[in-house]
Amino acid sequence: MLTRKGMRRYNTACARAARPGAGPGLGWFPVRIDVADIKQEVGSHKLTDLSVTLDSAEFGGAEVRFDRPFTGKAKIWNLGDRLLVQAELQGEVRLTCSRCLREYTQPVSVSFEEEFREGEPGAEGPDEEDGDESVEPVSFYSDDELDVTEVARDHILLALPMKPLCSEACQGLCPRCGKDLNEGPCGCGGAEENVDPRLAVLKDLLRKPDSNS
Ligand SMILES: [Zn+2]
Ligand SMILES: [Zn+2]
Numbered sequence: 001m002l003t004r005k006g007m008r009r010y011n012t013a014c015a016r017a018a019r020p021g022a023g024p025g026l027g028w029f030p031v032r033i034d035v036a037d038i039k040q041e042v043g044s045h046k047l048t049d050l051s052v053t054l055d056s057a058e059f060g061g062a063e064v065r066f067d068r069p070f071t072g073k074a075k076i077w078n079l080g081d082r083l084l085v086q087a088e089l090q091g092e093v094r095l096t097c098s099r100c101l102r103e104y105t106q107p108v109s110v111s112f113e114e115e116f117r118e119g120e121p122g123a124e125g126p127d128e129e130d131g132d133e134s135v136e137p138v139s140f141y142s143d144d145e146l147d148v149t150e151v152a153r154d155h156i157l158l159a160l161p162m163k164p165l166c167s168e169a170c171q172g173l174c175p176r177c178g179k180d181l182n183e184g185p186c187g188c189g190g191a192e193e194n195v196d197p198r199l200a201v202l203k204d205l206l207r208k209p210d211s212n213s
Pocket of ligand 1: 097098099100101102165166167170171172
């Protein structure tokens with residue numbers, strides 16, 4: 001099962017791989033939230049609009065594309081030794097239907113909470129590796145700025161269906177000729193041949209009265 005911690009390790013590996021020579025348009029586009037104003041007073045909070053632009057990602061072996069930014073709101077609380085971000089984001093994701101292999105648009109909404117501590121990610125140290133999977137990873141911020149892009153990306157990817165479908169009624173492709181059966185029957189007979197054997201038995205039973213007459 002996918003966990004946020006597993007996802008974080010994967011993303012960190014990707015970020016490391018992408019960093020050398022990554023120009024504009026590669027990697028991710030940080031969303032900076034200035035927290036200098038709430039940092040001084042424990043219990044204070046602020047509300048901010050969010051617009052998170054994500055680069056295409058690989059998920060479940062298929063490409064996931066984001067045609068426009070995810071938008072929403074975030075509330076940031078000063079909890080003393082850490083900041084709590086509560087965010088809601090809505091957007092659309094371009095996915096490939098697992099049955100007919102066509103691209104389609106999937107609306108996605110996520111809401112999440114994440115704690116940020118001041119400092120550098122390296123402070124997490126070696127217990128990142130042997131850590132308990134049930135413990136949520138902690139995010140970090142520095143220079144009075146929070147970046148929620150990576151956290152948002154994790155939650156959006158985890159909200160995607162494991163078997164994307166353009167519609168529940170998608171007919172898929174003919175296993176013999178490959179025609180998109182949503183456009184109509186192909187006539188090659190391949191679609192019928194590939195019926196589940198248990199159903200084929202039923203079909204034979206239904207045919208019997210005909211052969212007797
Ligand atoms: Zn489909
Ligand atoms: Zn066919």
